[in-house]
């Protein structure tokens with residue numbers, strides 16, 4: 001029997017556990033023996049590698065995070081530690097890896113493949129949805145649903161108390177979470193790093209709406225914008241004349257019960273990854289494209305700067 005392992009690297013997302021569960025079940029179904037590598041590349045260097053059983057993945061499909069842990073590893077960027085990682089894989093006869101992570105993780109694996117011939121398939125996993133070459137990254141839908149529920153709750157209190165709420169979402173330099181959340185939560189304002197703005201441009205419209213009876217405002221701002229959300233709240237108070245509050249959603253966006261969509265995507269990503277490794281795919285990332293799933297090279301994924309869909313950005317004007 002051939003051996004295949006899975007690990008999580010970089011930021012965790014909700015959807016990793018369903019992926020781990022399907023990995024074990026599908027590996028056995030395809031005649032492979034599945035292994036877990038705990039705590040990312042650190043665990044690979046430390047030889048925290050264990051054979052996976054059906055029992056290990058019982059009852060995890062509804063849980064956020066990752067049962068096998070995730071980590072960043074400075075040591076994996078050094079050749080001598082990658083050599084130790086290769087020795088550890090050899091002791092378990094593992095020559096195929098499925099990696100849930102971001103473009104940094106895939107770049108590391110590509111170096112590893114070129115040095116030691118360990119085949120891998122990357123599965124894009126980040127709530128930021130900022131990986132080039134794929135329309136979707138595991139965990140995004142769950143994060144969006146958590147944001148949606150939070151905004152709905154904040155709207156209740158905003159309306160009752162006649163306040164403006166400035167709500168900060170994650171996303172690093174990518175405004176995807178903020179933009180989709182604004183469009184699907186009826187926000188009045190959305191600020192993202194990809195689009196320059198001047199708060200003055202909104203003053204006349206918002207003051208007019210206040211005069212016409214608007215009781216509250218919802219502003220969604222991405223963490224990557226140039227201003228602190230408290231400055232936006234201050235602007236609401238001073239320029240629009242409405243009491244305001246700031247809510248930074250933070251890490252709640254990364255956890256929670258995986259949505260149906262993320263469970264399904266986990267299933268599809270993993271099936272394609274294992275099929276690819278059993279076929280002719282040696283060092284690729286399985287991407288979700290407008291025309292279906294496709295294997296892409298590291299250069300196409302990690303070598304290209306991510307750009308937010310311009311059609312989506314243009315929706316901002318309609319808020």
Ligand code: ADP
Pocket residue numbers: 009010011041071072073074075076077078101102103104105106107108109111126
């Ligand atoms: P992400 O996968 O979310 O983009 P990072 O960029 O932090 O996260 O990368 C995750 C891990 O991948 C790093 O901690 C490091 O161990 C490994 N890695 C990233 N780039 C390289 C590289 N060029 N060579 C070797 N390992 C790398």
